[in-house]
Amino acid sequence: MMRAWTLAILFLLCGSVVATGLIFSRGLAAAVALLLVFVLLAVVHSLLVFPRSIGASEAERRSAVDGRPVVFWRSGCKYCLRLRFRLGRSARELHWVDIWSDPAGAAAVRAVNDGNETVPTVVVAGRPYVNPSPEWVREQLRPSA
CATH class of the missing domain: 4.10.860 (DNA Excision Repair, Uvrb; Chain A)
Incomplete structure (x- = not known):
């Protein structure tokens, strides 16, 4: 920590x-x-500046229930900061996992990024996306019509 x-x-x-x-x-x-x-x-x-982080297993469980994306991040990452600030209040709707405080989160990120801890990695419906645009992430929060 x-x-x-x-x-x-x-x-x-x-x-x-x-x-x-x-x-x-x-x-x-x-x-x-x-x-x-x-x-x-x-x-x-x-x-x-980030919403309270939870563990990777808890984030995956919550995401399975409510369908909201999981964001794996770490402090000091300029791309994570960009995502957080450009999402604005919508950021509170996501499930945030700090890979520096959760070893399972870090392992999950390494598993989908060829052994690298590349963040932000956003998981939507079980599929990872590395450094997606904030607009795209915001669209994932909208219910499908």
Whole structure:
């Protein structure tokens, strides 16, 4: 679980160091502004922007019941961030599995990606799709007519 927070912690630490240096050279206002940028980067690259992750087996079970896609992701992945932000509120309707906190999820992703942990991998009706467009994923949430 700590690996998922590493990038966010690094952003906070670097921002703190740089802001401390700015306090002495350019003043408090510049330091606070820069620190806020680093805090924003830390939040965006943390687990906080994603819906709560569940285990791969639970996600597969829920998907079988409600037909919603399962998204395998990891923190720090720019493609996962793009998918999450472009889905907007629709992201809450998906089943999210963090492959860094769920070994079964990581194994499932490796099984469909030639041994690589390529994310986001979206599974719809048992079929995997690697890095699909957010629009396509949103369409999968609509009930078929």
